[in-house]
Amino acid sequence: MAEATTKKGQPLDRGVLESVLRRRLFYTPSFEIYGGERGLFDYGPPGCALQANVVDLWRKHFVLEEDMLEVDCTMLTPEAVLKTSGHVDKFADWMCKDPKSGEIFRADHLVEQVLEARLKADKDARGMTIEVDEAKEAKKKRKIKDTKIEKLDDAVVQEYEETLAKIDNYGGDELGDLIKRFNIKGPSTGAELDPPKAFNLMFQTQIGPSADRPNGYLRPETAQGQFLNFQKLLEFNQQSMPFASASIGKSFRNEISPRSGLLRVREFLMAEIEHFVDPEGGKKHPRFEDVKETKLTLLNRKVQLSGSTKTEVVSIGDAVSTGLVDNETLGYFLVRIQEFLLKLGVDPTKLRFRQHMANEMAHYAADCWDAELFTTYGWIECVGCADRSAYDLTVHMNKTGAPLVVRQTRAEPLVIEEYQVDLDRKKLGPKFRKDAKAVENAVEALSQELREKLSLDLEKSGKIELQTPGVGTGTTELGSDLVKIEKRKRTDYVREYTPNVIEPSFGIGRILYSLMEHVFWTRAGDEARGVLSFPPMVAPTKVLLVPLSSHPDFKPFVKKLTSRLRRVGVPNKVDDSSASIGKRYARNDELGTPFGITIDFQTIKDDSLTLRERDSTKQVRASEDDIIAAVKSLVDGEETWEQVSKRLPAFEGQEVD
Structure with missing residues (x-):
């Protein structure tokens, strides 16, 4: 891993920087006089001013320039909402426990830390001369030249590097295998670690005095409030598509092992955008032509899966045309994210966009890229930009029946030829009684392909068989006296569709800390004088x-x-x-x-x-x-x-x- 340097190219001493930041009260551990609480920090006057200026620039750069609709949604979220969105079941990290000390670690971070430490020790060992004390009783030291500490085998080094390149792609079982294969033990005890287990990161809470159990959560992101208000925002926007909503506010994640100062905390400020776009037409963006020549440093998933972290500099126009980046709207926002970070004062040589690999990408996502900033902690994800497809609006619509869709009058009426099913409900009810509704739903859910096949069956034998789970034996027979299936034409004057969503999501605290590393330096000959070279627009x-x-x-x-x-x-x-x-x-x-x-x-x-x-x-x-x-x-x-x-x-x- 490359060495972190200051703005002037000097080796960056994280301890010196953090001493300055805490001494000058940019931030401080929360509840410090009570011993503190890991993963929680308070911002002092300069930290508050810096954060406010960054947020102000974010609003100008995105909300104002892109004409977005800003909302401020509640942080308390009922369980039903997050159950529907998938957070209750899937919003988890893998943790492992040292049974001897009781310490708990995030499994991927532990593997990463151990392998990076071994690689660093190996690098230090290669070609290093050491002093050996051969006569302790006489306390005489003799320098032994050309003596080397035992180093790692080249094949092992390569295996470690390839594992680190793919670390975000591993699930729980794979992480458990890595811990065993690389003989990773409890750091303080040397004990065998328990197998990784999934740990849900959300904070449970009780909403209202009468609840007999936790019935809600502190939100882990600001996105769900925006999705639930989609129909109202569409109406506010006079039914015009595409459009984007934006939200800035606190989110909460019960981190397994908070570390790295402001980079991994339990309460943090997020700024998120939900850009709603018509899925037809390739998700094009009207301003893409303005940015298509902009070059980005990209680390794609194929390179990572090969065990490498080699980046390439590509224009966003080429990245979209070759399919490396899924669509124009996603590509447009990658450029806008880069422009924003550079305005803040981020070092362009310490910025890259890393594409998510299959295992780390949400199952519903079409593509996802993280804007990562290089720090003394390595490459840190600061902004995520994902194509979430139509997942969120669809699951909430299916759960509640709310019409989270766009209805647009067609410029030209569309004539559709399709198989339509007619049921004689007067006969269906008495025949199937309590199961009548389930049979009706099964009929309505039939695809056009099945309707065509069943129409032939009905014509040939006078009856059809339906798959009806939960009704009788799971198969139901309907005769021609109950059902008719005919091919007919209908004219559709209105198009109804569920929008797809492109979501840029910003971790403000991570951006702040990475920025402070990027702009810090000391004056030559006077290393005690630290300087933070914030651009004037964001300086406290x-x-x-x-x-x-x-x-x-x-x-x-x-x-x-x-x-x-x-x-x-x-x-x-x-x-x-x-x-x-x-x-x-x-x-x-x-x-x-x-x-x-x-x-x-x-x-x-x-x-x-x-x-x-x-x-x-x-x-x-x-x-x-x-x-x-x-x-x-x-x-x-x-x-x-x-x-x-x-x-x-x-x-x-x-x-x-």
């Missing part, structure tokens, strides 16, 4: 106001600047402490503040100010009006620092430790 605070000293003449300027910046919507902070200007800027570089304005004695004379850029530490000087206009332009993304620094006079000086 946009501008630091730094009066040169505590001189009373500076206070009116600081007050006026603060007010003017707030009026134009630019969040700012004042640091008038006694520390040097350099130290004050360094403290706020750790918070990711992109710009600083210095108020000095020259400001008192002519209202001019210096504007400092975080990453380069370069400064320009201009009038108050020009500086505020420049900051507003930079924060809104209308100008870059390079453009501003070319049109405003450069300034040297001021920043000292």
